[in-house]
Amino acid sequence: MTKAKICGITRIEDARLAEGLGAWALGFILAPGTKRYLEPSSIRSIVAELGPFISSVGVFVDTPPEQVLQTMQRARLSVVQLHGSEPPEWAEAIRRHYPVIKVFKLTAPANPAWLGYPCDGLMVDGAVPGSGQAYPLEWLSPLLRHPRLIVAGGLTPENLQAVLRLNPYAVDVSSGVEAAPRLKDPAKLRQFLGQLGPLSLPEPG
């Protein structure tokens, strides 16, 4: 069953709602200067309010491994997402401490060589992170055999079903469930997460 990560969380009420609706993971943006950036101390306050079984993901863009590890500790996060052009050696260094999701941005069909990158989860995103930009789903074909493929980029409650037909490990959404940048829309969160998990299964018989 495909899982869901809700990214760009900045408020405790959004985090609680997403967790209550069955999200597998929440993402916190740690790339300074981007519109959903949140200070590690604020992330830590939100994470402290969550249950023990949800993954909390720190999203980094080209941050050197030592700094990633320091920030992860300060923010009390559990998974690292590398969203830039990080070399494989950086991922290997970080993986000694945390599971790593590596993101590749699609401007053309996916490159099968990405399957060899040392990571625990392989994510694909549109060309501009957090912008709601989608791409033709056929571009994912070379990666569909990855056991932990996470599909992001321009997802919304309206187009989610087309992605679920590909049966990825997880989907990841940010702007598609927002009322405005940094603020999640409760109705959109419900529409999105309601399509995943046991509640979305048809009635037996």
Ligand SMILES: O=C(O)c1ccccc1N[C@@H]1O[C@H](COP(=O)(O)O)[C@@H](O)[C@H]1O
């Ligand atoms: O959301 C951001 O501002 C952001 C900044 C820096 C790196 C990644 C960022 N977001 C990532 O983009 C995906 C897709 O976003 P969307 O659903 O298309 O709006 C999001 O899930 C984050 O992982």
